[in-house]
Amino acid sequence: MDPSTLILLLFVFTLAGFLGFELIAKVPSQLHTPLMSGSNAISGITVVGAIIATSTMGDSELGRWLGFAALVLATINVVGGYVVTDRMLAMFRKGKK
Amino acid sequence: MDFVQIQNLAYIGASILFILGIKMLGKADTARKGNRLSSIGMLIAVVATVVGQASRGELHWGMVLAGLVLGGGIGLVSARKVAMTGMPELVALFNGFGGLGSLLVGWAEVAGVIKIDGFTGVAVWATILIGGITFTGSMVAWAKLAEKIGGSAVTFSGQKVLNAALFVGLLVCGGLWISTGSPGLLYAVIALSLVLGVMAVIPIGGGDMPVVIALLNSCSGLAAAAAGFVIANNVLIVAGCLVGTSGLILTVIMCKAMNRTLGNVLFGSFGAANGAGAAVEGEMKALSVEDAFYVLEAARDVVFVPGYGMAVAQAQHVVKELGELLTENGAEVRYAIHPVAGRMPGHMNVLLAEADVAYEQLCEMDDVNATMEMVDVAIVVGANDVVNPAAIEDETSPIYGMPIINVHRAQTVFALKRGKGAGFSGLVNTLFFRDNTRMIYGDAKETISGLANQFKE
Numbered sequence: 001m002d003p004s005t006l007i008l009l010l011f012v013f014t015l016a017g018f019l020g021f022e023l024i025a026k027v028p029s030q031l032h033t034p035l036m037s038g039s040n041a042i043s044g045i046t047v048v049g050a051i052i053a054t055s056t057m058g059d060s061e062l063g064r065w066l067g068f069a070a071l072v073l074a075t076i077n078v079v080g081g082y083v084v085t086d087r088m089l090a091m092f093r094k095g096k097k
Numbered sequence: 098m099d100f101v102q103i104q105n106l107a108y109i110g111a112s113i114l115f116i117l118g119i120k121m122l123g124k125a126d127t128a129r130k131g132n133r134l135s136s137i138g139m140l141i142a143v144v145a146t147v148v149g150q151a152s153r154g155e156l157h158w159g160m161v162l163a164g165l166v167l168g169g170g171i172g173l174v175s176a177r178k179v180a181m182t183g184m185p186e187l188v189a190l191f192n193g194f195g196g197l198g199s200l201l202v203g204w205a206e207v208a209g210v211i212k213i214d215g216f217t218g219v220a221v222w223a224t225i226l227i228g229g230i231t232f233t234g235s236m237v238a239w240a241k242l243a244e245k246i247g248g249s250a251v252t253f254s255g256q257k258v259l260n261a262a263l264f265v266g267l268l269v270c271g272g273l274w275i276s277t278g279s280p281g282l283l284y285a286v287i288a289l290s291l292v293l294g295v296m297a298v299i300p301i302g303g304g305d306m307p308v309v310i311a312l313l314n315s316c317s318g319l320a321a322a323a324a325g326f327v328i329a330n331n332v333l334i335v336a337g338c339l340v341g342t343s344g345l346i347l348t349v350i351m352c353k354a355m356n357r358t359l360g361n362v363l364f365g366s367f368g369a370a371n372g373a374g375a376a377v378e379g380e381m382k383a384l385s386v387e388d389a390f391y392v393l394e395a396a397r398d399v400v401f402v403p404g405y406g407m408a409v410a411q412a413q414h415v416v417k418e419l420g421e422l423l424t425e426n427g428a429e430v431r432y433a434i435h436p437v438a439g440r441m442p443g444h445m446n447v448l449l450a451e452a453d454v455a456y457e458q459l460c461e462m463d464d465v466n467a468t469m470e471m472v473d474v475a476i477v478v479g480a481n482d483v484v485n486p487a488a489i490e491d492e493t494s495p496i497y498g499m500p501i502i503n504v505h506r507a508q509t510v511f512a513l514k515r516g517k518g519a520g521f522s523g524l525v526n527t528l529f530f531r532d533n534t535r536m537i538y539g540d541a542k543e544t545i546s547g548l549a550n551q552f553k554e
Contacts, residue, residue, distance in 0.1 A: 016334060016339055060208050
């Protein structure tokens with residue numbers, strides 16, 4: 001990785017960090033669990049890295065299988081996280097009436 | 098415009114949806130829509146990646162499809178099947194999987210590589226460290242929540258020294274690995290990270306789990322962001338960093354609800370070494386279900402205070418039933434929810450919503466405390482530390498300063514409890530010895546349904 005790429009990535013990281021702190025302020029306790037499991041699903045974004053690793057990375061057989069394992073785990077994280085959050089929020093809505 | 102540029106544009110779109118999604122998740126009216134928006138963002142990111150790889154002729158169709166189908170299937174089934182009582186365990190598991198996924202992505206990047214680039218090496222090291230801690234830390238949290246292992250804090254002398262030594266070992270092995278590229282050193286980094294995750298979570302007791310779960314959630318995001326540095330991918334960095342920081346905010350909310358600092362939760366080994374507080378005078382007064390019924394029948398203002406015990410006894414449905422009967426009887430019924438009641442942030446809200454309790458009846462701690470003197474009966478269902486008056490009265494108590502639900506100010510308190518022993522944290526709850534407190538021993542679910550049956554007769 002050349003330094004200019006790194007600096008660009010750090011730039012994005014820093015801005016995203018500050019944005020994350022500003023994004024949610026006073027969250028009602030009702031939403032603590034859905035916020036957590038919903039954002040947890042987003043952390044499964046590593047699925048993107050896993051797809052790349054499975055396809056190309058390092059061109060080694062080991063790297064490919066590591067990528068595959070990562071892909072399965074991250075997809076569980078993504079799909080499971082979104083579905084369970086949706087289930088919970090549907091329940092809250094019903095309770096609200 | 099070529100496929101790579103289109104792919105990056107799609108990543109920008111996905112990032113916007115993640116940002117909007119998290120923002121909307123923080124508000125009751127928009128939460129569900131927000132979750133769906135962010136899932137669309139994820140779909141866009143995945144499709145863009147697959148198309149981008151395919152356009153360069155670098156897609157291993159078979160493995161990618163198999164991985165997506167397999168992971169998606171497992172995720173879907175477990176998310177559909179889990180009972181709401183099993184929610185903390187599931188969140189811990191998903192956290193751990195995300196962390197391990199990131200670790201493996203970092204590892205895959207350097208598998209079979211002899212010459213390690215300096216920046217990439219540091220990024221891989223950070224990914225493995227954070228991902229590894231997230232993975233084993235979440236697994237220990239899961240095991241504690243699922244009661245596969247004891248939930249109390251595990252401490253031993255020299256624990257902090259050992260953890261510090263582990264970290265130094267990680268720095269040394271990491272540095273040597275980056276300079277030599279020797280796979281053995283990489284494996285050492287992986288192993289040490291995994292051990293550190295275990296060591297970091299075992300000294301934390303069950304009552305502090307909401308903080309730990311929130312923090313591990315934040316870490317799983319940071320692990321993804323670190324993996325983004327490894328493969329120089331912006332969408333990983335943005336999404337991971339958003340989860341990392343918003344998760345940190347939730348962690349801080351949890352810490353505030355216990356009047357403790359994050360450092361104190363992580364390194365304080367609460368309830369293990371601290372003093373047990375002042376001795377208690379008085380005795381616990383038991384009450385039968387029949388007598389409790391007569392008190393409740395006359396009550397006009399009733400507050401339920403649920404805690405982890407309600408989750409264990411799966412009593413949320415009978416609690417709701419009793420609540421309805423009390424309402425029919427002319428009483429005002431509310432549910433007072435402490436932010437750290439249960440084992441994850443918002444645990445009690447999830448359980449009561451599952452039982453179909455109306456949103457308006459769920460009250461935050463401060464609102465209920467303001468009118469506690471007017472409450473005729475406060476029914477404590479399996480809550481302990483969050484209603485312990487020692488937190489405001491006994492300066493020697495380890496929980497002194499923690500905001501509590503002031504049920505001791507209510508006219509009468511019913512404390513539903515399995516037995517006479519101390520609670521989860523091992524602390525004596527002075528509430529149980531108060532003049533206005535009556536203990537109703539037995540399984541919370543049976544007690545509540547016993548009360549409900551009396552009302553029906």
